[in-house]
C-alpha cells in the first residue's frame with residue numbers, strides 16, 4: 001500500500017532531527033543508538049543533535065535548569081520546523097500508528113521534523129508552547145538517556161513498516 005505514494009522520493013527529502021540533552025553516558029546505550037542510526041540512515045536523513053548538559057557547570061534550581069535547557073532547545077529550531085516533543089503525557093501510538101504519523105509528515109512535505117527529548121526535569125513552558133504535538137512512548141517514565149534509544153528503534157520500525165519490510169510483526 002505504501003509504495004503507491006511513491007514514498008521513496010519523499011523519504012529522501014525529509015530530514016529528521018532528534019534533539020537530546022547531554023552526551024549519551026552509557027556505552028550500552030551508545031551501541032544501540034549507533035546500531036539503529038546506521039539502519040535508519042538507509043531510509044531517511046536522521047541526525048541526533050546533542051545540547052551540552054548544563055547541570056554540572058552551574059548550581060541551578062530545577063526550573064532554572066529547565067528554562068536554560070529550553071532556550072538551548074529552541075535555539076536549534078528553525079521557523080518552519082515541525083517540532084514534536086517526546087513526553088510521557090503525549091499521545092500514545094502503536095508502532096503502526098506511529099508509522100502512519102510519519103507517513104502523514106512525509107506526504108505533507110515536511111522538510112525538517114524535529115523530535116525533542118527533555119532533560120531530567122522535562123520541558124520548560126516555552127518549549128511546550130512552541131510544539132504542536134507531543135508523543136508518548138509509554139505511560140511509564142524513562143530516563144532521558146534511554147528515550148533516545150527507544151525512539152531510534154521505533155523510528156527504524158516505522159520505516160520498515162512503511163516499506164513493507166519484515167521487521168515488525170503483529
Ligand SMILES: C[S@@+](CC[C@H](N)C(=O)[O-])C[C@H]1O[C@@H](n2cnc3c(N)ncnc32)[C@H](O)[C@@H]1O
Pocket residue numbers: 085086087088116117118119120121122123135136137138139140141142143144147
Ligand atoms: C526523566 S524524563 C522527565 C520527567 C519529568 N517528570 C517531566 O516532568 O517530564 C526526561 C525526558 O525523557 C522523555 N521521556 C521519558 N519518558 C518518556 C515516555 N514514556 N515517552 C516519551 N518521552 C519520555 C521526555 O522527553 C522527558 O522530558
